[in-house]
Amino acid sequence: xxxxxxxxxxxxxxxxxxxxxxxxxxxxxxxxxxxxxxxxxxxxxxxxxxxxxxxxxxxxxxxxxxxxxxxxxxxxxxxxxxxxxxxxxxxxxxxxxxxxxxxxxxxxxxxxxxxxxxxxxxxxxxxxxxxxxxxxxxxxxxxxxxxxxxxxxxxxxxxxxxxxxxxxxxxxxxxxxxxxxxxxxxxxxxxxxxxxxxxxxxxxxxxxxxxxxxxxxxxxxxxxxxxxxxxxxxxxxxxxxxxxxxxxxxxxxxxxxxxxxxxxxxxxxxxxxxxxxxxxxxxxxxxxxxxxxxxxxxxxxxxxxxxxxxxxxxxxxxxxxxxxxxxxxxxxxxxxxxxxxxxxxxxxxxxxxxxxxxxxxxxxxxxxxxxxxxxxxxxxxxxxxxxx
Numbered sequence: 263x264x265x266x267x268x269x270x271x272x273x274x275x276x277x278x279x280x281x282x283x284x285x286x287x288x289x290x291x292x293x294x295x296x297x298x299x300x301x302x303x304x305x306x307x308x309x310x311x312x313x314x315x316x317x318x319x320x321x322x323x324x325x326x327x328x329x330x331x332x333x334x335x336x337x338x339x340x341x342x343x344x345x346x347x348x349x350x351x352x353x354x355x356x357x358x359x360x361x362x363x364x365x366x367x368x369x370x371x372x373x374x375x376x377x378x379x380x381x382x383x384x385x386x387x388x389x390x391x392x393x394x395x396x397x398x399x400x401x402x403x404x405x406x407x408x409x410x411x412x413x414x415x416x417x418x419x420x421x422x423x424x425x426x427x428x429x430x431x432x433x434x435x436x437x438x439x440x441x442x443x444x445x446x447x448x449x450x451x452x453x454x455x456x457x458x459x460x461x462x463x464x465x466x467x468x469x470x471x472x473x474x475x476x477x478x479x480x481x482x483x484x485x486x487x488x489x490x491x492x493x494x495x496x497x498x499x500x501x502x503x504x505x506x507x508x509x510x511x512x513x514x515x516x517x518x519x520x521x522x523x524x525x526x527x528x529x530x531x532x533x534x535x536x537x538x539x540x541x542x543x544x545x546x547x548x549x550x551x552x553x554x555x556x557x558x559x560x561x562x563x564x565x566x567x568x569x570x571x572x573x574x575x576x577x578x579x580x581x582x583x584x585x586x587x588x589x590x591x592x593x594x595x596x597x598x599x600x601x602x603x604x605x606x607x608x609x610x611x612x613x614x615x616x617x618x619x620x621x622x623x624x625x626x627x628x629x630x631x632x633x634x635x636x637x638x639x640x641x642x643x644x645x646x647x648x649x650x
Contacts, residue, residue: 269358270351276380277347280406281336284343295337319440323395332402335374344524349436349489350377352520352531356487360432363387368430368479370419371395371438375403375412382412391427393417420471423478430479433486437529439472441491456496456544457503465497469504477508480536486510488532489520495551498530502547511539514550514603519557530554545576549602553622556604561620568616572608575601581626582633588615598629605629 277284283291296304310328314321329335339346354377361367361381365388369378372392382390389411394400395418403414415427456462476486492498502512516533563571580599588594594611605626607619621629 269355270347273351273354273380274347276383277376280374280376280379281333282343282346282376283337283340284347286340286343288341291337291340291343295334298333298337326396327398329396329399332374332399332406335399335402336376339373342525345437345522345527345529346376348522349520349529350380352489353377353434353436353487354381356516356531356533357381357432357434360485361385361388365389365432366428366430367391367432367434368393368427370433370435370476372403372414374399375407375414377434377436378414379407379409379412382409386411391415391430393419393427395419419475419479421475423475427479429481429484431481431484433476433480433484435476435486435488435490437489437491439490440468456499459496462496462500465500466504469501470508473501473505473508473510477510477536482536484536486534486536488534489529490532492530492532495548498551499544499547501532503541505534506539506541509536509538510534511537512542517550517554519554546602549604552620553603556620557622557624560625563618565616568608568618569610572606572616572618575606577601578606581630584633598626598633600626
């Protein structure tokens with residue numbers, strides 16, 4: 263088994279060996295794709311790709327089905343090489359502690375088997391199966407790879423699991439869902455009831471197909487690791503609800519963003535366990551979602567909006583308090599605390615003036631150490647702590 267310190271480099275090398283151009287800009291990949299296809303096929307591919315922007319998922323599937331060999335299929339993925347590498351590395355790193363001898367892993371939407379073959383090569387005591395709806399690519403994978411613990415099965419997982427596909431202990435899915443929602447399906451008039459919107463219902467119906475069939479491919483207690491383009495809270499909530507109804511339990515403590523700097527994307531990563539769980543409220547789901555997006559930044563509200571947001575936080579757990587003066591000399595106090603999965607710092611002074619800063623729980627815990635220091639050792643700023 264590989265050491266974690268060199269895993270990303272090893273994965274990059276592995277993808278290069280099976281035909282990925284992981285170190286080339288998209289323009290170079292595009293030229294190589296045109297050269298490999300030839301003028302006539304490349305012109306036809308351009309037409310299909312343009313139509314895919316209009317036709318959504320079905321149009322994208324036509325572009326995937328147009329690939330006639332593994333070289334073309336790999337080049338298609340290399341148009342966004344950082345996304346492929348960063349999401350694959352993230353999934354492997356999270357799966358690594360679970361890949362003990364005898365475990366069975368399924369990669370959903372495996373495409374040309376880059377991640378599947380990497381896992382199988384480095385974990386010969388595990389059984390790895392890659393599945394994809396593109397039957398032709400699956401057949402090419404079967405011919406290309408010769409690892410005894412690696413297999414491939416055609417499966418459009420919007421339909422029931424094939425009878426010959428045995429349930430697994432670990433399931434991986436990188437970007438393997440549709441990510442389109444028609445405009446106008448969310449009403450901006452009632453932000454407190456996302457579940458009442460037509461857009462939520464549509465996306466939950468779509469997500470239910472995925473999670474119900476993925477549950478068929480999971481043993482009880484199995485873990486599903488995903489990196490999905492669920493960029494909005496409404497889509498996140500729809501997928502969480504669909505997953506829970508299908509028998510998956512969301513593990514919110516593992517919710518995070520996968521950074522793909524080359525593509526300027528931060529893609530959410532969800533972790534679920536194959537076991538029942540109680541439905542969550544919109545507020546609880548939103549607190550986890552907002553905390554994840556704020557993990558590397560602060561969100562601040564000043565004046566009366568700051569007071570209003572502070573009052574709206576609901577049940578608050580106060581971590582620390584301190585009193586002092588602002589840099590204008592007004593008596594002031596600060597309260598540091600946690601509300602659900604969000605940390606906060608609330609300041610008020612004698613003008614009266616208010617400021618609320620929202621942050622992650624980890625950031626709030628770190629700030630508590632600052633509050634515990636003697637006044638002379640605290641960081642100078644707009645707020646001066648009273649001397650005791």
